[in-house]
Amino acid sequence: MPPYVRDPIIIEASRIELGYISEHLGPRKRGANPAAILIGGWAVDSFNPWYGSVDIDLIVDHDARASIQHHLVTTRGFVHERVDDVMRRIVKTVDGKKIILDLGSKATPDPFEVTGSHLDYSFLNTHNVRRSVAGYEMYLPTRAALLLMKMKAASDRGYRLSSGTSSDPQWESGKHMKDKGDILALLDPSHGGRDISLVEMAEFFNKFPFLTMVLESLADDGPAIEFYGRIDAGEVREIIETVLMQTT
Secondary structure, eight states: OOOOOOOHHHHHHHHHHHHHHHHHHGGGGOSSSOSEEEEHHHHHHHHOOSSOOSSEEEEEOHHHHHHHHHHHHHHSOOEEEEOSSSOEEEEEEETTEEEEEEEEETTSOEEOTTTSOEEOGGGGGSSEEEEEETTEEEEEEOHHHHHHHHHHHHHHHHHHHHHTOOSOHHHHHHHHHHHHHHHHHHHOGGGTGGGSOHHHHHHHHHHOGGGHHHHHHHTTOHHHHHHHOSSOHHHHHHHHHHHHHHHO
């Protein structure tokens, strides 16, 4: 698998675009049912700033989706890009590298590749928190909800890579490694991992028990542990055993 190399230039460019998105959302990002919730690597960075992110991932309502896309295309140099016959996204190229804006919908259930069951993102209406992210105020999933979403991402990517159904295995292999590093970052007890809600985690594992396998596999994943680089293999095993014992 090719290395997933951290590029501070593209990460800083992504952080700047995140700031424009936060400013554009303005009052629409406030309230009990936020119009946009930041997920992905930048959300992880708010809880444990170990890496940052290149791509920007949001769960949005219909109005916010149209508004954000229009704003970034007309003022920030983003362009539309077709992924396949169904999916389109907007991207910005900086220094020959892409910043991808991925906008998911609360109204569209997201299937798990492994089982065919779905994650309904409306659960974020009751599992969100307002925090500072790379210097900007935004709504995020709770730490436990973000861990759930990162476990789903790792599970889906792992399935596509092992089944040969990935449309871009080299790119997805790097993203898979980043997902696993983000999971370790959220669990790291020296960087806020003790604050994770075990009640929420028990709720999520009860609904999606197959996700325990994602954590179990990380206990023996030397490359992922080395990639995260802040806790050793023995600590990872102890953390995962403790979390699973207390939530399953």
